[in-house]
Amino acid sequence: MSAHVATVDVPAVKKTPEPLNGVNTPALFATIDAVRNQPQLGTFQFRANGEWLSGTHMRTTMSDFSGAGGEHSHKWPYTAFADHPEVLCGEDKGPTPVEYVLHALAACLTAGIANIAAARGVKLSSVTSSLEGDIDLRGILGLSKEVRNGFSGMRVEFVVKGDAPEAKLKEIVQQACARSAVLDIVSNGIPVSVKANT
Amino acid sequence: MSAHVATVDVPAVKKTPEPLNGVNTPALFATIDAVRNQPQLGTFQFRANGEWLSGTHMRTTMSDFSGAGGEHSHKWPYTAFADHPEVLCGEDKGPTPVEYVLHALAACLTAGIANIAAARGVKLSSVTSSLEGDIDLRGILGLSKEVRNGFSGMRVEFVVKGDAPEAKLKEIVQQACARSAVLDIVSNGIPVSVKANT
Numbered sequence: 001m002s003a004h005v006a007t008v009d010v011p012a013v014k015k016t017p018e019p020l021n022g023v024n025t026p027a028l029f030a031t032i033d034a035v036r037n038q039p040q041l042g043t044f045q046f047r048a049n050g051e052w053l054s055g056t057h058m059r060t061t062m063s064d065f066s067g068a069g070g071e072h073s074h075k076w077p078y079t080a081f082a083d084h085p086e087v088l089c090g091e092d093k094g095p096t097p098v099e100y101v102l103h104a105l106a107a108c109l110t111a112g113i114a115n116i117a118a119a120r121g122v123k124l125s126s127v128t129s130s131l132e133g134d135i136d137l138r139g140i141l142g143l144s145k146e147v148r149n150g151f152s153g154m155r156v157e158f159v160v161k162g163d164a165p166e167a168k169l170k171e172i173v174q175q176a177c178a179r180s181a182v183l184d185i186v187s188n189g190i191p192v193s194v195k196a197n198t
Numbered sequence: 199m200s201a202h203v204a205t206v207d208v209p210a211v212k213k214t215p216e217p218l219n220g221v222n223t224p225a226l227f228a229t230i231d232a233v234r235n236q237p238q239l240g241t242f243q244f245r246a247n248g249e250w251l252s253g254t255h256m257r258t259t260m261s262d263f264s265g266a267g268g269e270h271s272h273k274w275p276y277t278a279f280a281d282h283p284e285v286l287c288g289e290d291k292g293p294t295p296v297e298y299v300l301h302a303l304a305a306c307l308t309a310g311i312a313n314i315a316a317a318r319g320v321k322l323s324s325v326t327s328s329l330e331g332d333i334d335l336r337g338i339l340g341l342s343k344e345v346r347n348g349f350s351g352m353r354v355e356f357v358v359k360g361d362a363p364e365a366k367l368k369e370i371v372q373q374a375c376a377r378s379a380v381l382d383i384v385s386n387g388i389p390v391s392v393k394a395n396t
Contacts, residue, residue, distance in 0.1 A: 022252030028287045032339050039342075042335035046297050050304030052325035054220030058308040060301040062293040067335070068285050078293045080278060082305030087266050089226045090309070095260040095276045097306035097380050099244050100298050103258040106248030107280030108295035109392070110256040111288070112338075127250035137240035137265070140310075140377045141230050144237075150382035156392045166396045173394035179338045182295050184348035189387035194307070194354040196371035198364045 023118035034068075041068045056084040057093045088137075098151065102131040105156065105182045112176030117162060122172065124162040131156050154186065221316035232266075239266045254282040255291045286335075296349065300329040302380045303354065310374030315360060320370065322360040329354050352384065 017025040035042040044067030050060045063077035082097050084090025095103070106129045117124050133154045139147040160169045177183055215223040233240040242265030248258045261275035280295050282288025293301070304327045315322050331349040336342040358367045375381055 022289075023254070024287050031287055032341070035335060035339055036341050039336055042339065042341070044333050044335060046294060046300060046331045046333065048297055048300035048304055048329045050301070050308055050325075050327035050329070052308050052312060052322070054312075056221070056309035056312055058305050058325075060304050062297040062301065065283070065294075065297075072283060072285055074283065074293070075290045078297075080293070080298070080301045082301070082309070084309055085263070085270060085272065087270055089222050089229055089313075091220075092273045095272070095278070096244060096263075097302045097309065098383075099246055099260040099263075099276075100278070100302035100305065101380060101383055102244060102246035103248070103260065103278050103280070104295045104298035104302060105390070106246055106258050107256055107298065110248055110250050111254035111280070111282055111295065114250060114252075114254055115287075124250070127248075127256075129248035131246045131248070133244045135242050135244065135379060137233060137242060138237055139382075140379055141233055141240065142377060143230065143234050143240070148382055148386075149377060150379045150386070151388045153389045153391070156390065158392070158394045160394060160396055169396045170394045173392065177392050179340060179347060181333060181338055181348045182299060183390060183392070184337075184346055185296075185299055185387075186383055187387050187390050188346075188348070189383075189385050190349045191351045192303070192354065192381060192385050193351070194371065194375050194381070195356070196368045197355065197357045198359065198367045 017119065017121075020118040020121065021114045021124050023115055025118045028115060028119065038069075043067065056082075056088075056090040058082055098133055098135065101151070101186060102133055102154070105154070105180075105186060106131055108180045108182035109156065109158070109173075109176050112180055113158070113160060113172055116172050116175050116179070117164075120164075120168075120172065122162050122164040122168060124160065126161045127158065129156060129158045215317065215319075218316040218319065219312045219322045221313055223316045226313060226317065236267075241265065254280075254286075254288040256280055296331055296333065299349070299384060300331055300352070303352070303378075303384060304329055306378045306380035307354065307356070307371075307374050310378055311356070311358060311370055314370050314373050314377070315362075318362075318366075318370065320360050320362040320366060322358065324359045325356065327354060327356045 081094035133151040138144040279292035337345040
């Protein structure tokens with residue numbers, strides 16, 4: 001019975017999370033605690049600046065954002081190019097805008113999987129994903145009012161390898177979906193305003 | 199009255215569109231006609247493959263897609279990197295996933311503006327855009343069930359310069375919005391399925 005008494009009398013020691021999967025798990029937990037205690041620290045604004053180059057070719061610069069109570073700059077201003085492919089009358093100088101939607105979703109879910117696995121003490125060895133988006137161009141070409149402009153649907157398929165049983169790895173993907181900013185945006189839509197100046 | 203008779207008897211000459219703004223306008227009109235005559239040519243599928251690198255850092259490759267009745271490859275496999283910034287426990291080795299949503303929207307609308315201006319015979323001199331997305335991280339951090347994971351809203355502001363009156367330039371932006379794949383996706387949401395394999 002003494003073993004039983006011991007489990008009652010000795011307070012449970014909270015396990016300190018270890019860095020794992022390249023994730024600074026202690027910093028991640030500290031961030032969650034900080035936002036729990038000061039919710040205004042969780043208010044972020046991300047920004048981008050686009051510049052038309054020629055035809056359907058353009059460049060976006062992503063350099064500054066606000067959050068955690070202050071202004072921040074990326075290590076350097078990141079740029080991304082986009083274009084239409086030749087079969088769609090572009091010059092194929094970059095991925096298409098809709099492929100960047102696929103990328104944004106892959107990136108958000110992959111980061112979530114790595115963070116959540118680290119938080120749960122699961123060491124990942126690889127995470128790969130294949131994404132597809134179907135689109136009927138009669139929408140954007142103005143040829144049918146019944147056809148929407150965007151993807152009719154998107155499919156994401158992950159292959160996750162790590163030191164946990166299949167069920168646990170699948171739960172991690174499920175939780176990444178439940179906490180994904182981009183999955184929410186593309187699944188549920190958000191209010192967007194567009195203003196034009198000359 | 200002879201002038202009136204002439205307008206009745208002589209068939210209207212359809213103005214041939216000229217390439218403009220770096221847009222191959224005749225090819226664009228020919229594409230629209232081709233899809234009008236054979237709607238199945240408008241069926242496209244875009245694809246991306248994601249690979250986790252470490253922490254929240256990942257890389258997406260965009261190389262192949264189908265459409266116009268066949269398989270296509272980009273000139274070369276395009277890659278894009280994403281990461282979380284240091285303030286969000288990442289290593290800031292690339293833009294965040296949500297910044298790529300801003301980029302995708304800027305790219306889609308900018309391409310639309312260039313195409314539509316060319317189709318309407320408007321020569322553009324510059325198109326720049328500023329985008330903002332607001333996000334409360336209590337959603338993705340699991341700290342509030344009332345806060346959504348994604349942007350609460352996005353704002354896009356264009357400055358469009360060209361050889362047309364302000365009203366006509368603004369109409370072009372309006373039409374680009376009405377025909378944008380990415381604006382539809384992020385405004386209205388689409389069905390997304392996520393599958394996990396191990």
